[in-house]
Amino acid sequence: xxxxxxxxxxxxxxxxxxxxxxxxxxxxxxxxxxxxxxxxxxxxxxxxxxxxxxxxxxxxxxxxxxxxxxxxxxxxxxxxxxxxxxxxxxxxxxxxxxxxxxxxxxxxxxxxxxxxxxxxxxxxxxxxxxxxxxxxxxxxxxxxxxxxxxxxxxxxxxxxxxxxxxxxxxxxxxxxxxxxxxxxxxxxxxxxxxxxxxxxxxxxxxxxxxxxxxxxxxxxxxxxxxxxxxxxxxxxxxxxxxxxxxxxxxxxxxxxxxxxxxxxxxxxxxxxxxxxxxxxxxxxxxxxxxxxxxxxxxxxxxxxxxxxxxxx
Amino acid sequence: xxxxxxxxxxxxxxxxxxxxxxxxxxxxxxxxxxxxxxxxxxxxxxxxxxxxxxxxxxxxxxxxxxxxxxxxxxxxxxxxxxxxxxxxxxxxxxxxxxxxxxxxxxxxxxxxxxxxxxxxxxxxxxxxxxxxxxxxxxxxxxxxxxxxxxxxxxxxxxxxxxxxxxxxxxxxxxxxxxxxxxxxxxxxxxxxxxxxxxxxxxxxxxxxxxxxxxxxxxxxxxxxxxxxxxxxxxxxxxxxxxxxxxxxxxxxxxxxxxxxxxxxxxxxxxxxxxxxxxxxxxxxxxxxxxxxxxxxxxxxxxxxxxxxxx
Numbered sequence: 001x002x003x004x005x006x007x008x009x010x011x012x013x014x015x016x017x018x019x020x021x022x023x024x025x026x027x028x029x030x031x032x033x034x035x036x037x038x039x040x041x042x043x044x045x046x047x048x049x050x051x052x053x054x055x056x057x058x059x060x061x062x063x064x065x066x067x068x069x070x071x072x073x074x075x076x077x078x079x080x081x082x083x084x085x086x087x088x089x090x091x092x093x094x095x096x097x098x099x100x101x102x103x104x105x106x107x108x109x110x111x112x113x114x115x116x117x118x119x120x121x122x123x124x125x126x127x128x129x130x131x132x133x134x135x136x137x138x139x140x141x142x143x144x145x146x147x148x149x150x151x152x153x154x155x156x157x158x159x160x161x162x163x164x165x166x167x168x169x170x171x172x173x174x175x176x177x178x179x180x181x182x183x184x185x186x187x188x189x190x191x192x193x194x195x196x197x198x199x200x201x202x203x204x205x206x207x208x209x210x211x212x213x214x215x216x217x218x219x220x221x222x223x224x225x226x227x228x229x230x231x232x233x234x235x236x237x238x239x240x241x242x243x244x245x246x247x248x249x250x251x252x253x254x255x256x257x258x259x260x261x262x263x264x265x266x267x268x269x270x271x272x273x274x275x276x277x278x279x280x281x282x283x284x285x286x287x288x289x290x291x292x293x294x295x296x297x298x299x300x301x302x303x304x305x306x307x308x309x310x311x312x
Numbered sequence: 313x314x315x316x317x318x319x320x321x322x323x324x325x326x327x328x329x330x331x332x333x334x335x336x337x338x339x340x341x342x343x344x345x346x347x348x349x350x351x352x353x354x355x356x357x358x359x360x361x362x363x364x365x366x367x368x369x370x371x372x373x374x375x376x377x378x379x380x381x382x383x384x385x386x387x388x389x390x391x392x393x394x395x396x397x398x399x400x401x402x403x404x405x406x407x408x409x410x411x412x413x414x415x416x417x418x419x420x421x422x423x424x425x426x427x428x429x430x431x432x433x434x435x436x437x438x439x440x441x442x443x444x445x446x447x448x449x450x451x452x453x454x455x456x457x458x459x460x461x462x463x464x465x466x467x468x469x470x471x472x473x474x475x476x477x478x479x480x481x482x483x484x485x486x487x488x489x490x491x492x493x494x495x496x497x498x499x500x501x502x503x504x505x506x507x508x509x510x511x512x513x514x515x516x517x518x519x520x521x522x523x524x525x526x527x528x529x530x531x532x533x534x535x536x537x538x539x540x541x542x543x544x545x546x547x548x549x550x551x552x553x554x555x556x557x558x559x560x561x562x563x564x565x566x567x568x569x570x571x572x573x574x575x576x577x578x579x580x581x582x583x584x585x586x587x588x589x590x591x592x593x594x595x596x597x598x599x600x601x602x603x604x605x606x607x608x609x610x611x612x613x614x615x616x617x618x619x620x621x622x
Contacts, residue, residue, distance in 0.1 A: 272562070
């Protein structure tokens, strides 16, 4: 087991290297020298030179111990991402944004998961009936409505028109107050595709012999569904769930934008507006690291829920 | 005369290829054909707008910038979807947006097929070192969250000059989407090629003395290409939605109307009770997505019985 984990962790090194290579190519080679852009229109040659010095843009690209290429790796591995365009260290901005983002995405994620897994069990049980067809139709319709429209109509009707929730984030609101409506909208939009996915998983299980045996033994429907079927459907569920966790950290770009929640999604939108490569670079790297780590965790979970998975 | 000879005398029953069989099954389903008609009409509309622009026909959609009425005129008989802030017809803008969305989704699909299919086939066929490199590239790409990856590409490529060609508007959008979304198809093709390359027909091709290039491009890829079609009929929806989100974030087409930009305008207008721009864009996106979702599922059911979702 330990050797398996260590070997699995070693596999992540080339991936992290690849991500750093990609961000270097994108932001340094293709993105180019943006010191003039940072300095603004009326900057003197000295200011531009100072900015170049600070971001290390005056150094050689490759072939030196102090090159931009080596520094890119060094900074990333020590989590030193320098300062953003508004002079605040990038890492501080990210730390500030994590809280509101997680407050939004964690309840949303749990809601979607619990509702769609339990609904999918029920729908798989009544497969072929009117209810099943109705559920699939609603899922497909829900998947076809653009995300943006869900958010806009939700915000307009529930918050603005009927005044059930605050329309925008403001610092004096409690977390629960400003997060409820975005979470509700997020759950509704996420249900369609998730329910459809889990339904397929459950249907595959429902056809197995052990389900027939369990019913033949006289077990109650609830027991068969939530104990036998759910346990056997665990592998695809774990893959989907664990690999979704790193994305929680990113927050929700669009929800945060609409509701003005100062999370990481909002931070990214701001960075896009001001072409702030440093913030996007840091976010890309951190989320890739999280993804890689959770990938390892998924593999370990497989072995944990399914004794047939070997460590070779 | 034996039974065998009788059959030969009558003529063998005509065989059906995978494609003929799939099409036959699709044609039996009315709803699927309706969806297909919807998809075709979106494409025809986009093509028509291209032609109209090329030959300078003075038709509605390409005269979207004309002021037809007062600003924020609600829907009426003359303007079915009302007018926007500049008094431009929302219907014309929506129709014009079709061209932008379909172009982006089509070009992005072509780019990602052009990258993903050959890479996947080469990785699966040669294995070894080449395989490891290609797997490394796509594992790297897939470890970065998709939306962040598209944003990073879009923001860096925007307004860059590459090989003397300036990247603006939708070119950036479809490049960003196309260059980032070939991973899924590459993985799928690689897995399938690994299975196929042990089959007899590949052995036969090898014994005839076919080179690797011929085997991959003439034998393997045509035999797994139905997977590409299925994958893309389902992925096309995601591309359309990605275009809408990118335009909404201001990374898309700036000078001409697009559905994402219309929704972005509607964000502020809704509080004034101007809902028609929003509804028009949502409806346009909704119908094409619904049609593509249903058609994609049906295509998968009819072309690939193994993958069937009940």
